[in-house]
Amino acid sequence: MPIDPTLPYDDQNIFAKILRGEIPCNTVFEDDLALAFHDINPQAPTHVLVIPKGAYVSWDDFSANASDAEIAGFVRAVGHVARALGLVEPGYRLLANIGMDSHQEVPHLHVHIFGGKPLGPMLMR
Ligand code: AMP
Numbered sequence: 001m002p003i004d005p006t007l008p009y010d011d012q013n014i015f016a017k018i019l020r021g022e023i024p025c026n027t028v029f030e031d032d033l034a035l036a037f038h039d040i041n042p043q044a045p046t047h048v049l050v051i052p053k054g055a056y057v058s059w060d061d062f063s064a065n066a067s068d069a070e071i072a073g074f075v076r077a078v079g080h081v082a083r084a085l086g087l088v089e090p091g092y093r094l095l096a097n098i099g100m101d102s103h104q105e106v107p108h109l110h111v112h113i114f115g116g117k118p119l120g121p122m123l124m125r
Contacts, residue, residue: 003107005058005099015051015108029081033073036081036113045116046085046092050078056109058098078111087115093122 010016018025018037025037028048039047052074056062062071082092092115097104 002100002103002105003057005060005104005107007057007107009055009057009061010107011055013107015049015106015110016055019051019053029077029084031073031077033070034077036077039112043112044114044119046087046114048081048085048113049110050074050081050113051108051110057107058104058109059096060098062109078113082113082115085113085115087113090115091119093119 014023017023019035025035027035027037029036029050033053034050035053036048036050039049052062052066052070054062054066054070056066062074066074078094082088085092092113095112095114096110097112
């Protein structure tokens with residue numbers, strides 16, 4: 001079910017549980033501000049999610065309310081992970097779903113990194 005991104009942060013969401021270590025994930029990268037792990041239902045040969053460690057519902061919430069350090073750390077983490085996965089030369093796609101029309105399902109900001117094959121058109125036609 002898509003989530004309403006205007007609701008307050010729900011600390012029972014699945015990525016909050018991953019951040020607290022209550023459920024496992026397949027970690028790719030972690031530092032003080034961000035965690036990256038493989039998507040449980042990959043849509044491409046490489047499909048990694050990068051999340052900030054702070055409690056932000058969506059890109060909208062994060063871009064409005066996160067500190068400059070959190071934003072810089074998160075953006076750099078996304079770039080670092082893509083480089084570490086060897087995706088720069090072949091190319092990759094970033095995607096962040098925000099709210100109902102996008103079908104955001106997990107109410108904790110996440111950027112999808114897709115790569116490992118030609119990814120086709122940007123949106124389904
Ligand atoms: P979105 O539709 O942008 O909210 O994407 C949520 C993503 O989270 C989907 O691609 C799911 O496959 C992924 N996902 C859900 N639960 C987990 C989990 N426990 N570990 C890794 N990925 C997950």
